[in-house]
Amino acid sequence: MEDRPQGQAAEDGAARRIPKAVIKRLSLYSRVLQNLEMKNITKVSSKELSEHLGQNPAQVRKDLAYFGQFGTPGVGYYVAELRAQIKRILRTDREVRAAVVGVGNLGQALLAYTGFAREGFRIPIAFDTDPLKVGRTIGSAQVLPVEELEERIRQYGIEIIILAVPSEPAQAIADRVIRCGITAILNFVPTRLVVPPGVKVHYVDLTIELESLAYYLK
């Protein structure tokens, strides 16, 4: 599965381990390309693209080179085409369904946030233990009791779990969703989750972000 003929570029295969930073930049490029598209700009060079991001043009070219050849020497990249390719690489050239677990302040904000839908994500359901929250609709999500977690994840074809519960139940919830096939978790809980290999967790730690800013004061 991981040792395979080294020769080919393997445009589509997930052959070499792609650095996580590359994947994040790809998503960033996609957004810049979206903006360019809206301005009716059809072509862009790696230099121009990099300037929008405060980065190095060589990095843009190298990031893309992990996945294939998308440009034209002497010309640059075609905006619409490159964006389509990146969306395909990121697997967001289709509707991806996510669910929020924990409908507290943060959970509600995430459900009401419109930025996800813009990239093709749908959040049809959310879960909470509070009977007062169950039954409500926030954004486009219906709030369901956490008892129905497994059943509803399957029913709605959920692929990503957005975790916004308190610290205490976080690991138990993670265990449950992983047991029913979830492999991607966006974790807002300040707790390190222990997960089996093959499950990917992205941590968003608001306190760390704020506290580490304080270091640069004065």
Add this chain to the structure above:
Amino acid sequence: MEDRPQGQAAEDGAARRIPKAVIKRLSLYSRVLQNLEMKNITKVSSKELSEHLGQNPAQVRKDLAYFGQFGTPGVGYYVAELRAQIKRILRTDREVRAAVVGVGNLGQALLAYTGFAREGFRIPIAFDTDPLKVGRTIGSAQVLPVEELEERIRQYGIEIIILAVPSEPAQAIADRVIRCGITAILNFVPTRLVVPPGVKVHYVDLTIELESLAYYLK
């Protein structure tokens, strides 16, 4: 200012450029130490500390070594003392005041979030353009009209701005707060801010986090 005698460890001076990743890990260590303290554990080795974080013990020691010598060979680190030192390094051994600009869904969630207060942050004020929001109190913050931005930042001794406005006004707001002395911005807006040297911006980009997770599906 940046070339100085290389000899000494310079425990307190911000001498060498400390990698941003080191600062973030320091904040992470602080939280683990806080948990250990609550369990009445008084001593901890770099090995134990690193296990709580899924990291390398040498990295823990090296991170701390940027700032001084806090451990005892053969013993390890004293939990309470090390935590106090880290808080001092991070400049969070005092009350740090922040303000939220933009009281939409995300802004409200951040104001209601209790995790910041736990680390000594206070958010006494927030700003919005909507007259229906102005005058309300969310969490411990009073919502003020954005016209009063400069005046109120000075009045309340605000040091960090948490930016949660729409994309369009983000740069203009940043310019205004920087002009009145702010040097640290926590930016939730998916827009690259152009700021003068000396101003530190941390980006939290929810869409990028979610979209880059999709890559690991299937």
Add this chain to the structure above:
DNA sequence: TAGATTGTTAATCGATTAACAATC
């Protein structure tokens, strides 16, 4: 003291940037 663990230097690893032949 013997055992354990630090602080720090050296080795390794990986990511970023520069350079340039290939090519439109």
Add this chain to the structure above:
DNA sequence: TAGATTGTTAATCGATTAACAATC
């Protein structure tokens, strides 16, 4: 064609990990 820009290799830079003398 001449000019521009890609894709890719090589050079540089920085961060992580290993190793070990110093020391409690």
